[in-house]
Amino acid sequence: MIVAGDVLFKNNCAQCHAVNEQVVGPALAGIRQRRPVSWLIPWVKNSSKVVASGDDYAVALFNKYSKQQMPSFTLSNKEITAILAYVASQEGMAVAVR
Numbered sequence: 482m483i484v485a486g487d488v489l490f491k492n493n494c495a496q497c498h499a500v501n502e503q504v505v506g507p508a509l510a511g512i513r514q515r516r517p518v519s520w521l522i523p524w525v526k527n528s529s530k531v532v533a534s535g536d537d538y539a540v541a542l543f544n545k546y547s548k549q550q551m552p553s554f555t556l557s558n559k560e561i562t563a564i565l566a567y568v569a570s571q572e573g574m575a576v577a578v579r
C-alpha cells in the first residue's frame with residue numbers, strides 16, 4: 482500500500498507537493514488530521530468542483546494559494562487511499578536533500 486502510494490505520489494503529486502515542506506501546494510503532512518477522507522477523495526478527483534460547491538475550507542485554501550487550481554485526477558479511491566498512506570508514512574521525516 483505504502484509502496485504503491487509512493488509511486489502514485491511521485492507520478493502525480495510530487496511536482497507540486499512534498500510531505501513536509503510547501504512547494505507549489507501545501508505540505509501534505511498531517512492532512513488526515515486536517516481533513517476527513519470523505520473530503521480528500523473528492524478533492525483529489527476534482528478540487529475545482531469542491532471549491533465551486535462553496536466548501537469553506539476549500540475556498541479559503543484556494544484563495545490562500547492565489548487561486549491556483551490543482552488539476553483533476555482520474556485515480557480510484559483505492560489509489561488515493563494509498564497516496565494518503567504513503568503521506569502518513571513520511572510525516573516528520575527530514576526533508577530530502579535535493
Ligand code: HEC
Pocket residue numbers: 490493494495496497498505506507508509512515516521524525528542543544546547548549550551552554564
Ligand atoms: C499542478 C500542481 C498540483 C498538483 C500536480 C497536485 N496538487 Fe494538490 N494542491 C495544489 C494547490 C495549488 C493546492 C492549494 C489549493 C488550491 O489552490 O486549489 C493543493 C491542495 C491540496 C490538498 C489540500 C491540502 C491542505 O492542506 O488542506 C491536498 C490534500 C492535495 N492538494 C493533494 C494532492 C494529491 C494527492 C495530488 C496528486 C494526486 C496533488 N495534490 C497534485 C497543487 C497541486
